[in-house]
Amino acid sequence: MIGPSLIEHPRVAIHACTAADLAAELAARREGVDLLLADTPYSERTHKGHNGLLPDGRKRIRYKHWTPAQVDAFCDAWLPVTFGWAVSITDHVLAPVWGAAMRRHGRYVFDAPPVPMVVTGSRVRLRGDGPSTWTYQVVLSRPTGFDWRTTRGAYYGPRERLLMTGGKPLWAMRQVVQDYSRPGDVVCDPVCGSGTSLVGALVEGRSALGCDELMVAAGLAEERVAAYLAAGRDELGGPDDDAVEEASRRRDADGA
Numbered sequence: 240m241i242g243p244s245l246i247e248h249p250r251v252a253i254h255a256c257t258a259a260d261l262a263a264e265l266a267a268r269r270e271g272v273d274l275l276l277a278d279t280p281y282s283e284r285t286h287k288g289h290n291g292l293l294p295d296g297r298k299r300i301r302y303k304h305w306t307p308a309q310v311d312a313f314c315d316a317w318l319p320v321t322f323g324w325a326v327s328i329t330d331h332v333l334a335p336v337w338g339a340a341m342r343r344h345g346r347y348v349f350d351a352p353p354v355p356m357v358v359t360g361s362r363v364r365l366r367g368d369g370p371s372t373w374t375y376q377v378v379l380s381r382p383t384g385f386d387w388r389t390t391r392g393a394y395y396g397p398r399e400r401l402l403m404t405g406g407k408p409l410w411a412m413r414q415v416v417q418d419y420s421r422p423g424d425v426v427c428d429p430v431c432g433s434g435t436s437l438v439g440a441l442v443e444g445r446s447a448l449g450c451d452e453l454m455v456a457a458g459l460a461e462e463r464v465a466a467y468l469a470a471g472r473d474e475l476g477g478p479d480d481d482a483v484e485e486a487s488r489r490r491d492a493d494g495a
């Protein structure tokens with residue numbers, strides 16, 4: 240059983256629970272989602288040596304890397320309750336694991352190669368053992384016979400202010416939502432972090448369902464979505480600022 244949504248609104252629900260629990264709840268209710276949009280943790284290689292902190296003291300949220308077995312378990316739980324496209328934003332190490340898991344569920348998979356997601360102006364860490372790639376890899380799949388949409392050759396746009404390490408720019412989430420769902424669809428991100436995908440879904444006229452196993456992340460998503468619903472714009476995303484650039488220069492200088 241999952242707890243009640245952190246927000247009461249006809250077009251959005253956010254739960255503080257694991258992805259597996261939310262999928263089980265939907266399966267028990269014989270419900271599903273139109274677009275599964277998952278920006279799950281990346282491989283150990285990308286995470287290793289990363290202190291998980293945003294440089295200027297914004298929300299510090301620590302979460303662990305994922306293993307191939309976790310990707311498999313996630314797909315086993317979620318693909319049976321996903322009626323339309325499933326989109327994973329991942330790294331170079333786990334992209335083939337996502338593709339294989341989606342294929343195992345009888346889906347038509349677009350992963351040869353995955354669609355690159357390039358965030359210009361972001362600084363890629365080359366120390367330690369990470370990262371495994373300097374572009375995010377977008378692995379797509381749809382049920383066979385569900386034959387619609389074209390895709391972009393790449394997702395490409397500028398860095399934005401982030402609320403947590405590993406967060407994605409709002410423009411990227413909006414474009415993914417535009418490409419793989421229709422107005423009125425239910426877009427679900429079961430690893431929603433600070434809720435960028437949920438805001439993206441709402442901006443694009445979809446309904447949003449999200450969860451995160453960390454209360455701090457689910458709470459951040461709830462605050463952000465509530466602010467969007469109240470103001471009609473995203474208060475927390477938007478262009479990046481000099482503080483981030485300056486802090487990452489400092490980190491380089493310190494060898495951190």
Ligand SMILES: C[S@@+](CC[C@H](N)C(=O)[O-])C[C@H]1O[C@@H](n2cnc3c(N)ncnc32)[C@H](O)[C@@H]1O
Nearest residue numbers: 257258278302405406407430432433435451452
């Ligand atoms: C890359 S972050 C998501 C960032 C998000 N897209 C954003 O823009 O803010 C991955 C998130 O997955 C969550 N997570 C990891 N394993 C999970 C699980 N089994 N169930 C639910 N959430 C999980 C972590 O707590 C973390 O917040």
